[in-house]
Amino acid sequence: MKAIALLHAGLAGALVLAAGCGRSEHASPEAGPLRVAATTSILGDIVAVIGGPDIALTTLLKPGQDPHAFNPTPADLAALSRARLLFANGLGLESFLPRLPAGSEVIEVSRTLAPRLLTEPHHHGERDGHTPDSADPHVWFNPLNVAIWTDVIRDSLSSQDPAHAAAYAARAAGYRAQLLALDTWIREQTATLPPDRRRLVADHAVLGYFADRYGFTLSGVLVPSFSTAAEPSARDLAALEEIIRTNHIPALFVTRSVSPALAERVAADTGARVAVFYDGALSGPEGPAGTYLAFMRHNVTVILQALKE
Ligand SMILES: [Zn+2]
Numbered sequence: 672m673k674a675i676a677l678l679h680a681g682l683a684g685a686l687v688l689a690a691g692c693g694r695s696e697h698a699s700p701e702a703g704p705l706r707v708a709a710t711t712s713i714l715g716d717i718v719a720v721i722g723g724p725d726i727a728l729t730t731l732l733k734p735g736q737d738p739h740a741f742n743p744t745p746a747d748l749a750a751l752s753r754a755r756l757l758f759a760n761g762l763g764l765e766s767f768l769p770r771l772p773a774g775s776e777v778i779e780v781s782r783t784l785a786p787r788l789l790t791e792p793h794h795h796g797e798r799d800g801h802t803p804d805s806a807d808p809h810v811w812f813n814p815l816n817v818a819i820w821t822d823v824i825r826d827s828l829s830s831q832d833p834a835h836a837a838a839y840a841a842r843a844a845g846y847r848a849q850l851l852a853l854d855t856w857i858r859e860q861t862a863t864l865p866p867d868r869r870r871l872v873a874d875h876a877v878l879g880y881f882a883d884r885y886g887f888t889l890s891g892v893l894v895p896s897f898s899t900a901a902e903p904s905a906r907d908l909a910a911l912e913e914i915i916r917t918n919h920i921p922a923l924f925v926t927r928s929v930s931p932a933l934a935e936r937v938a939a940d941t942g943a944r945v946a947v948f949y950d951g952a953l954s955g956p957e958g959p960a961g962t963y964l965a966f967m968r969h970n971v972t973v974i975l976q977a978l979k980e
Contacts, residue, residue: 922977
């Protein structure tokens, strides 16, 4: 019985696919939906929403994979070469991007944004080997930046596949409305926090766009870099602990990609507690950050709970 039911489901799926192909009239000889790729799981989630059933998407980084420290395998590169478009964050996040072989057109979705620059007082340029420029790539911590990504993705898909431009535009408009609702929700949530508690200390320089948008101060970072692949000196750590003590900062925000030992040491020294949040990757679908929208709501909830205590 079960096998028959599954077979029926498979047939129904095939029929839906066939109907989908019949409707579209591609000028190119290629059959099937537009092949596109995305680098990070966050970007892949958003491309999937806007592309819907009109694209076949390959996302390079799996949920939980840190884009700061990623090198594609030959199999990854082969999958990418079959895509007409490759969506990337840009701003130095994907250090492998300049080494990709020519093939698919690379669309850096953050290319029209004015990036924050690295201005942390304890920054030492010579350690910053993984970020060749000093632009902060973590633009997705402000949903209004993601609304700009949405426009770039819509326009890129439409220019490759004009037959589905209306569908891409409709899904982009729907998603933009959800991003604006998310922004409103974050503003309402953060407004409940007294201004003297809006101080953020994180394991690397990840929350700058969030701080700028929602009225927080970045008081310090464990790793003086936009990348998780860097290490602080004893002097850096002592200075950070002084900041935490002086400002009575109750929590230290760490991502899943930096070794927790350093953060735990600072927490033990200062009495601040360690709160874990998501940085450059979604959780799996069963986790609390399975989509970008869930990722932001989860992170905001973690930040506010830790700073209210
Ligand atoms: Zn990061």
